[in-house]
Amino acid sequence: MCEGLVRFEEGSSKVIPALAESEPEISADGTRWKFRLRRGVTFHDGTPLTAEAVRFSFMRQMDPTHPYYVAGRMTAARRLFGDPTTTESVIVRDIETPDDWTVVFVLAQPRASFARNLAVPQAAIVSPRAVMNAAADGQTTMVGTGPFRVAGVRPGRSIVLERNPQYWGEPPRIESVELRMISEAVERERALRQQQCDVAAGLPPQTLAKLARSKEFMVTTAPGMTGCVLLLNHAVPPLDSARVRRGIALAIGREKLMRDLLLEYADAGYGWLPPAMVEAAHPDAQSENFGDVNEAKRLFAEAGVPGGFTVKLMALTVPRVYNPAGAAVAEKVAQDLTACGLTVILERVPLEVASRRVAEGDYQMAVWGAVAWNGDPSAYWADLFGDGQTNALNYRSGELHALLRQLETEIGEPQRKATCAHIEKLLHAEIPCVPLFYARQAVVARREVRIEHLNVMGLTRLDKVGIVREE
Known part of the structure; x- marks a missing residue:
């Protein structure tokens, strides 16, 4: 129905032109993104696609003072593009329309993921006339340029x-x-x-x-772009020990998890990014012998808990997009950890309770999910690690924090791939949580x-x- 300036290439997280006729022209400092529109495109209501229509589609979602802004229904878009009326977390500072066929996004700072932000549904361009009519007669605003x-x-x-x-x-x-x-x-x-x-x-x-x-x-x-992970609360000893976390990671047999529960509908969690991401590096983790009970026990002993320990594992009562097998995954994880000497207390809780407890840090371990909502590694890792300092894992890493900031402002695929590889190696060394699988x-x-x-x-x-x- 509706299209954006760009879209995701089929089978990839790479962004290609859609309503824009070509790739954007990006200024040297990375803060000005110029798009030239395709000529002769019309909305379903017959009105023409223009630069002003593009600006209207974004500003009505970003700016709470816009006459067609709808309070409480634009939160996702404001996360993608910011709020130009405030200096807090602003992404898009302004949108310029020098002529009918040119749109310039002025960013507050360089943002490498911005192109992908423009490819998600919230960035779709809709007919201004349809939005205005809908406000008057309650009809649909789903009037775009699509097929x-x-x-x-x-x-x-x-x-x-x-x-x-x-x-x-x-x-x-x-x-x-x-x-x-x-x-x-x-x-x-x-x-x-x-x-x-x-x-x-x-x-x-x-x-x-x-x-x-x-x-x-x-x-x-x-x-897909979702990952099922085992969250480990670093504020709960002995989960603050990297040796214990590595032992937990090695204790869980990924291949058996795939074979018994996910069948062929997931990819094993060897790396720290969904495999469909063009930046995914998948470093040394693939060489690990997952399901190695003896190595897990050795690491637990080195960490000072040779007899194991008791830990609570929180699981959702229903399947999710990132975990189509539901609570059975937590049960399998509990079995593998029990085989290594741990006493695992399984807590089955509804989604709303689990969400609150994870946000408040009121858990020890949890089978949880992360989503790359715009197909970008910075978004996926932000879902897990926040800014590297504030997150539900209670994991603090100045090095990760600096690398995530670098990744967000870095323009250029080769540079970003190198930074992602660096981040994956750091995560593999510290095991802040445990990737289980990536649902297909x-x-x-x-x-x-x-x-x-x-x-x-x-x-x-x-x-x-x-x-x-x-x-």
Whole structure:
């Protein structure tokens, strides 16, 4: 429906032009990003795409004084772009429109991840006229420039999209699509089997494996941008010992975890970044012998706890995007640690309770998740380590703090890859937490539906989906 100036390349976290006709021109100091717009592009309501429309789409989300700002509904965008009315954590200081086809973002400081910020859904460009009309008559603001346009909405139930005949790019392969909201995985599977839908996502690994064996369905997978990690609270001895943390990391058998619970729908947590990230280095961790009980016991003994220790492990009661196997992962971790002499007390808690306790540091160990919400390593690591000084792990590292700041302001892929490799080596040495696995995206479709590939950010392009009817 809606598109941004840039988008993620299929199968990668790399950013490529969309409504912008080319890569941005970035000033020498990294604070001015100039984009030139494609000519002749129109919104679904027939109004033209202009630089002022781009500015409108961003400012109405960033600026609480904007006439079309909606309080309480713009928090994600303000994290991406900041608030130009304050000097606190500002990212975008201003947006200039020197002519109808040129947009210049003026940043408060260099920010390497800014291009990826512009590729997420919150950066989509919408029709100013549609937003103004929606404020008056309550109609949808989902009026963009994309290959599909909104044909009907049933709030909380479904959205019907139809092909946009005026689309500036390659036309969609299908004429229309209905997006249905089905909250329970078992109901999504039932709808698929009863031919009430053609495609379903968010199914557990065991269901995916079962459907993959059927001649009726095809499962398409791709790496994702979420990681399942074992949080270790450094404020709780002996988890403040690097030897103990390394012993815990070695005690957990990654391959068995994959084989028994995640099947083929996750990548083992050898490195410190989702494998789909172009900056992922995956250093020495791959050579470790995970599941090595004897080495784990040796490290515990060196740390002064030869007989093991008692620790509480918090687990969510429901599966999450980063952990489709749910509480079973924590149970498997507990089994592996018990085999090394630890006494593990498993705490099963609902999401809202777990979120509060992790934020307050009221836990010892927890099976948790991290998300690269913009496909950038700085965002993923910020989810885990904050700024390197303040985080839920109670992990303090001046070196990590400096490296994360360097990564955020560094412009240029080779330089950022080198910095990421440095950070991964530091994390591998200190083991502030334990990467368990990186969940893969998985979509099940009926055999006649053709899904070429999934976007690593979960933003699969529906215009690339096709239908093949048997003769």
